[in-house]
Amino acid sequence: MTCSEVERVLPEMLDGAPGGGLNADFESHVRGCPGCSDLVSELKLISIEARQLAARDEPAPRVWVRIATELRAEGLIREPEPQSAPTRPMLVSTFSRWRWSAWWLAPVAAALLAAGSYVVSHTPAPQVAKQQAPATSVTATAAETPSASTPTQARQQMAPKSGTPRDMTATAVATAVEAAPSAEDQQFLSAVSTLVPSMRATYESELQAVNADIRESQAYLDRNPGDGEARQHLMDAYQQKALLYQIALDRIQ
Amino acid sequence: MTDPKQGITEAEAIEQAKQGHEAAFEALYHLHKRRVYSLCLRMVSNPVQAEDLAQEAFLQLFRKISTFRGESAFSTWLHRMTVNVVLMQLRKKGLPVVSLEETLEADDEAPRKEFGAKDLRLTGAIDRLQLQRAIDRLPPGYRTIFVLHDVEGFEHNEIAQMVGCSVGNSKSQLHKARLKLRGYLKFMRAEKAKTG
């Protein structure tokens, strides 16, 4: 089999080989030919990596709001009748019991939003004197970004963590936000599982997904500090996380 | 998609949605929103349009929920409905669902020569954002087939049926899409290596 014959049968071979003699010929050529071997392995890699894009993105909360509005207008969502109350799903009714214990969600959501915009608006100007609070107390401090330290202090504080001065701020903020979540997230999830066990798995997987997104975007941004689109993506991820907390909060009202 | 940890199963949510319970609709929405929205987003590469399409897919599904008997998987039903909503939209906008360039660009594809990046091999994991951008650059027809097959996991015969092309056509377009993506990704890596 020649290289051009390989290219011709490649579409068939990549998606489940037809079998028989062709298969063996194909395999033996590819094994001995660096060009074809690269081609085959790279196309397979693309196909495999594409899978990670399924179900990756989160729609904005307004999508559900619009759907619910429409369903109500069409009469598909009906207000529950009084006697049907006991059989109503616990999804909503238990959420109302949640209110008292969820007061801390609002500052967390605000902090996440603040941190997200901070990443975007401050990184391109490293000489700006504002400095994010250190990792431990996101809830209390990030919402009103303190302007305490000088650039020199900031640099000293962050020196062990980051590479170029340019992406220091972003990295520090991300670390601050990310170091805290495990504690906040744990608290959030245990509140959910106590009061609304039915929603725990949903919130947990949402949190995992958005945390992974933040980590991944940050890692990419560290490698490509000048990439504005990636920066935007990171901020979107922070916003998603803030919204997740916000949604839980809204449902309790 | 039934998760016993969640307390309410998908089947129960479906039954409660048939009775008009908002919370049940909402639970179903949250279970499937990522899958549906991501599919729309990959197909049209535009978040605003993707939101509209996701909304439309859910609405179509919820309007028919009383006919759902549970003999087929709910997620399969929704997934297919989403594809149909997106394809309908592409057709309405006059965008090719299947690439029209099929016959014209037989020699446009020189996989080994693209971007002169022969020596740059694609190894290790492909960065997700880069892959996403590369897919966004695909011509709509190629993108449709690639997203349906490699991202969403549909079989060629399913794609042929949904899109309205032959199985062979689906296979060859998928292959060309992958070749193009390989070219784009190599180009992106070469650019990045140059700029540092």
Ligand SMILES: [Zn+2]
């Ligand atoms: Zn060869």
